[in-house]
Amino acid sequence: MDCQDRHHTQEGKIRMNNIEIASLMVCGLPRHFGERLILSCYHGVWESVKYLPSEIKTYFTDDVGNEDVSYGGLLQITNTKAFELLNKLGLYTCFRGVAKEYINQVNVFPPKEFYQTLISELKFVGWDIATGNGWCTASAEGVFPINPFTGDILDDNISQLNEYGLFYSLNDCEKYCQVNNEKIPEDSPWYPVAVYVDSCSYQRLSSYLAAQKLEES
C-alpha cells in the first residue's frame, strides 16, 4: 500500500493559508450509509477510541498539552511514529483545522510549528461545523443535511456533502453556519472546521469506500 499520496483538493490548498491544525482524535472505522462515509470532527459522531492503546500513548498529549493522556478524542500528536502504529492497529487519525481567528476559542495548545509542516502531508477531506470548545457539531446538535447516526437525509442540500459526509465547499459550510447561528443562537458562533486525515488513513478510507460502492452496485 502506498501511503505517500500528498494530493490535496484545490480548495484545501487555497484555504490552508488561513487554517491552523488545532487538535486531532484517533478513531475507529466511521459509519457509512450507502456510498457515503460519515466523517466528522466530533468524537461523538466519528467515534474516537475511549482509551488509547498503550503502545501509542507516549506519542500523544491531551489537547492542552498534558502528558497523562488516555482518552482518544482530544489529542495532540508529538511523534510521527504514531502513524505507522495506528495503521497497524487499524485506527484512523482525524485532524481538526480552524481559521486563525477561532484558534483561541477552542482552548487547545497545539504544537504550531510542527503542525505547519505536518499540514502539507495531510489529506483534506471536507468541511464540518462545530460549536463551543468540545468539537460538538451541527450534525449532532444543529442543522445539517444528514443525520449522521441514521443516515436520514434532512433537507434538500444533501448534494452539498461529499462522499465523506462533509461539505465540499467552504461557502456552503459557512451558509450552514449562519443558519445554525440564527436558529440556535445560544450556541453561536458555529464555525467551519477543516477535517484532515493522514495519508494512510485516507488510503484505507478510500479503499473501504470503493468496496462499499462496489457492494452497492
Added chain:
Amino acid sequence: MNSFVYVGANPLKNTDTSGLFLDEAAYLAAQKAATASGVAIGTGLAATIGIATGVAIPSPIGDGEIPGFKDKACRNCPPCRPYAVGSLGFQGPKVNQQGVDKGVPHYILFEVQQIPSTCQCIWKENTKGLVGSHHANSPLGIDLNGLPRPPPYPGR
C-alpha cells in the same frame, strides 16, 4: 468484555434505546468496578475494529519526537480557584430544535482543565470524554447556565 457497558453494566435497571445516552451514576459505578478489576469501560473500538495490515508506513516528516513540546508542560502552576482541575459544570437541560437529539432534553458537561504552558484555567466541554456518551442525561457540578458556550472560567 462486558457487553452491557452501554447500560452501565446493569441491563435490568437501565436502558439506552438511542445509544446516545448513559446514566452517569451507573457509568461511574461501573467504571469504578472495572478499574478495580482491570476491565476497560468504553466503546472499545480499538479492540473491536482492528484491521491490522502489517504494512510498515514511512513517517511523513521524519521519525523524531517534536523537540521541546512535552517539556513545555509546566508542573508548577498554581491551583485553579475557586474550582479545582477536574471540577464539573453543566449547561442545560438543553432541547435541540434540530438534528439528531431534537426534542430530547440533555446536559452539556464541562470540566475544569489547566493549560500547562500558561497555567490558564478553562472550562472544557468534554461530555464524550467524561461519561463516554454523546450527552449527559443528568446535571453534574456547577450550574453554568446563562453563560456562553464555552463559559469563561470561573464563570460564577
